[in-house]
Amino acid sequence: MTKPTPLSGFPEFLPSQRVVEREVIATLSRTFELHGFGNIETRAVEPMDQLLRKGDTSKEVYVLRRLQEEADRDKGMGLHFDLTVPFARYVLENAGKLEFPFRRFQIQKVWRGERPQEGRFREFAQADIDIVGRDTLPFHHDVEVAWVMLEALGNLTFLPGFTLQVNNRKLIQGFYAGLGAPDVEETMRLIDKLDKMPAEQVGKLLVTEAGLSEEQAAKCLELATITATDDSFVDKVRALGVESELLDEGLTELATLINATAPLNTERVRVVADLSIARGLDYYTGTVFETRLDGYQSLGSICSGGRYDSLASDGKTTYPGVGISLGISRVLVPLISKGLLDGDRTVPSTVLVAVSDEESRGRADEAAQQLRAHNVACEVSPNAAKFGKQIRFAERRGIPYVLFATSQEDGGGGYEIKDIRTGDQVPVDPATWTPADEDMKPRVVVSTNEEKK
Amino acid sequence: MTKPTPLSGFPEFLPSQRVVEREVIATLSRTFELHGFGNIETRAVEPMDQLLRKGDTSKEVYVLRRLQEEADRDKGMGLHFDLTVPFARYVLENAGKLEFPFRRFQIQKVWRGERPQEGRFREFAQADIDIVGRDTLPFHHDVEVAWVMLEALGNLTFLPGFTLQVNNRKLIQGFYAGLGAPDVEETMRLIDKLDKMPAEQVGKLLVTEAGLSEEQAAKCLELATITATDDSFVDKVRALGVESELLDEGLTELATLINATAPLNTERVRVVADLSIARGLDYYTGTVFETRLDGYQSLGSICSGGRYDSLASDGKTTYPGVGISLGISRVLVPLISKGLLDGDRTVPSTVLVAVSDEESRGRADEAAQQLRAHNVACEVSPNAAKFGKQIRFAERRGIPYVLFATSQEDGGGGYEIKDIRTGDQVPVDPATWTPADEDMKPRVVVSTNEEKK
Structure with missing residues (x-):
């Protein structure tokens, strides 16, 4: 065997570097457990029909095939690309044996069949916390999930700072509806492009693609500029003169979350209401989270999530959930590969x-x-x-x-x-x-x- | 989505059951670290040519394919079926950055593309420890690996008892050679069948397939009946009247290992010299390990390993290694699914x-x-x-x-x-x-x- 070369997109650590990853995992686990989150692991594979429920990720799935198998016998299995699809399946499969609200954390690798390219991982570790109710799940669990992840990020003292950006789908959808937007979904999808496209261009698309008037488009863009570290955003939104019940609900929820998590703000870890956050195509129905790592804006959101009114459903019972997922490899691989983080020993020996x-x-x-x-x-x-x-x-x-x-x-x-x-x-x-x-x-x-x- | 059903061969635990698995992993990790073994993880995939080096496992590999990919672009990758192949690759890939002798533990899932059947896992967790040298690796590391695993098994106090069975390839190969066996490899392969086939039948095969005389075959069978919890096996082997340098070397090594690890014998965990252990087709060159779980003989060996004179080689440098691998899922899944082991809470909350x-x-x-x-x-x-x-x-x-x-x-x-x-x-x-x-x-x-x- 000649010297093997690394496989693009499959990061591996040297023993001293793995010390960093283990410390991150231990700190996260300890924080989650202090808040009553139990640990589970799910199998690496899911049936393809489950993996493909969200149409747009289908191209990123690794399909499994047994080497010596008659054609297509295992065709129906692929590697999970996140921990949400497996978790929803686990909840349904074990619903009769679980106690609700069910809170769990899960730290595992996931795989995406990406083309090899810089910064795109094909295997990476993530840490998810979720709380799932049967039929109902009170809003205070949204606050809880934000609190627990903020505390966890705060405990990772050797990492750069974080900004947890929170918004609420009810707020923005209520705003667009109250404004008379003909296509609320499309409006939201375009607003989500603000981190990749100049506001002016998004404004034009809001008119041409979402059917808004120029004035309506301007208000949507203005809404998206609002950020605040306290509940002062409520008055700023009110000042835009749009009214709807759903908007009110969203404003109340977001203000509650921001006020409740304010005690966790430090110089290193901040929580802000950021009304530009929309989370694109995902099926969130209330709170949405994104997180930026100080000095690494280009990584995009390294910790995202939100509220689903229906994380899972078996037809009879619906399981609403709220959760957030930290991209461990996404944060650590750049820092470790640049030599900014390392373990001080290659062995555990003292x-x-x-x-x-x-x-x-x-x-x-x-x-x-x-x-x-x-x-x-x-x-x-x-x-x-x-x-x-x-x-x-x-x-x-x-x-x-x-x-x-x-x-x-x-x-x-x-x-x-x-x-x-x-x-x-x-x-x-x-x-x-x-x-x-x-x-x-x-x-x-x-x-x-x-x-x- | 209707209620999903479990996927055969992919065991998953409920939260309280996962407590047991986490405790096992924590205890193993703690023990390995006290002995200076650092942790690493390797990616789940390896190039197919590496996975297929051992011919007889080829049928058990899961091959990966990207869903929407041009035919065959990722054809060369499969999921690892053990942690030895990836570890050997990791050692070669990082040889310039590792310190030798390099000791590491690795606790990860592996996959085998088995047909679904009772007791056969298609995904399972195992815990491996290995020590690898550059060019040479003193024999005392064989003792060390046995010691560390015995200590780890001893610390898993809630499990049934274990018997670590140790033999040495030099001993049996030297014996067969000294006896004048025309095909030492084939003789060993047949002796390895003793746990599945009556001795009489193996004896006949030794004559017909390995070309031994009836007397030679009888001596091989007699050698395989020898077991001892101390070095008394040496005299029993000598009494068979076979002589060879390689046999002497094997006897000395095995006696050294048995004597050195004797202090770890307890009522629950035992180490014995068992001269029937051969480890079949694997490429071991000295010490070989197998382990039986009390009351679960039908599981076969749940913890196996041994010495490789060449764990890896890049043509210029050879890396000898010695290691042992515990089948975590193999031990835990039967005990947990029968309700014999469980956690006392479904949540970490006190x-x-x-x-x-x-x-x-x-x-x-x-x-x-x-x-x-x-x-x-x-x-x-x-x-x-x-x-x-x-x-x-x-x-x-x-x-x-x-x-x-x-x-x-x-x-x-x-x-x-x-x-x-x-x-x-x-x-x-x-x-x-x-x-x-x-x-x-x-x-x-x-x-x-x-x-x-």
Whole structure:
């Protein structure tokens, strides 16, 4: 086998880089669990008819085929391209065994059959939280989902800042309807293009494609310029002079959410009402979320979601849901591949236990077991090289300490430990020695110097 | 969408069942990390030519195809069917960036394009540990891999017992060669059938297919009956009167491994030299491992591996490796689906915070945040139903405590917490109240009554 080359769109991490991803996953999981979200995983495959329900993603599905199979036997299965379709299926399949409202988090890889191109992943990890009710789901769960994700992003202290942008479909659809727009859906679809197209051009399309008057189009564009970190957006919308019951409902919901989540605003993580957010073709019916990563606008929204009045339905019962999904790979791959985030070790070991000669390997193993017995991760040197070489072995892996036996000659013998960062060396008992808390496991280090890794 | 039905061979867990799987993964990860194994994940897909290197698994690969793609563009990719092929590729691809000996653990799902049938999984999780050297890898790493997996199995206290069966290819191949077997490989392949075929029948095949004399065949069968929990097997092999250098090497290695891992023997987890273990067609060159789960012999080996002199090679450099792979789904799915293992909650919440009326939801949210601030997982009641109903809401989820506000009228107000298992109710401050350690997170419960779930 010659040296293999990476497969475009299938990012993989080196061991120290994976430390970052594991820390992100652990922090997210801990936050979600503190809020009562249980974890599930769903199988990687779904029936093709389920994957194709949303017409426009059909081109991005990987279809499975068994290698030696009679033609088309497994034709009906493809890899999931998100965690929402599998979750909706899981809820229906297990509805009789689940307690509602059912809250869960799911952190898994998903696949999209994209053509290979820069920044497009064909395999990537995402973290979803959703709350699903049977028949009904009170609005306070919309607030809850926003709160939990904001808290999670806040806990990821080594990442750049985030802005969670919130809007409400009732607000904008009510506004367009109140304005007399002949095609509310099309109006919304065009407004959604504002992040890719100049406002002037969108304005023209609103007239030619959505059938609005120039004045109506101008009001729609004006609505989309409104942002606020508090409920002051309500007065700004009112000032546009449009009225409808649905608009009122949307304004109340959005103001409630913004006010309730305001305590989570920090310098790093912000929540804003942004009335340009529409979430295009997705089937949201109320709250909608998008999220921008500071300094990485070009990534687009890295954390999106919203309220579905019908996440799933079996004909008899409808399951409304609200959720939000963080693109873990989308955020981490650019930062890690630029060398801006990395782990400080390539191994979990806090200590390398040195071996002075192969005959004493057993003694080194015993010392290692004493360390492990009180949760100090360590490894024993693979060989009995010169002490300096064993130090360098530890250094190359980022292992901070080397433990070595002293006075082996006298039978019992003691141990000393060397902090190879400072050179400090002290006698210790491996059965009780404990490093500083921050040395117990690999840490994420943030670099400000970009360097292509 | 009508109610979907499970897809045969793609097991999925309910939230409380997933608690068991998460606990297994956490315990394995903790043990592996204490021994200096770093974690990696590899992409789900590999080039087909890599997946097909081992001829006999070719029929079990899932090939990927993009739905709307010009014919055959992605033809070259399939889902990995184990974690060894991807790991070997990862080592070669990143050899310049890895430190050797490189030790890693990997816990991921793998896929096999099996025909649906009882007990055959088409998607399943496994946990692999491997140590890989550049050019050379000392034998003590064989001992290490066995030690680490034995310790991990020992830590999974809620599982049935395990027997790790160890043999050595050098021992059996040296024995067959020393005996004058004309086809050592074929002899080994037939001996490997002993767990599926009576010894008498294997003996006949050894004569007809491997070209052994009846006496030689009898000795091979006799060798395969030898088992021992200590190095007493060495004398038993010697007594068969066969001599070869390779046999000596194998005997020494196996005796070393059995003696070194003996301290890990407990009533639940045992390591034995079992000279019938051959591992069939796999490319092992020394130590080989298989593992039986007590009471589940029909599962076959649930944890297998061994030593490869060449895990990977790029033509210039060879990477020897030794590893072992635990079939997580293979062990857990039967136990969980029979109801023998489950989580004691369907949610991570230790506390349900009751809501007396919707106006006081904000106060309930605050109390919940106080609990979370010192790591007590909780959820707030989704509605302000009667108190008894809220208690039952907690009960159905296995949440042990309900917190509720007292005397809301007087502005500040206090809180009481009810242990709904005992009925005990005491005044508490949510900012400081902490449950017993064992109530902090969901636990795995072992049942002795089979009940199909």
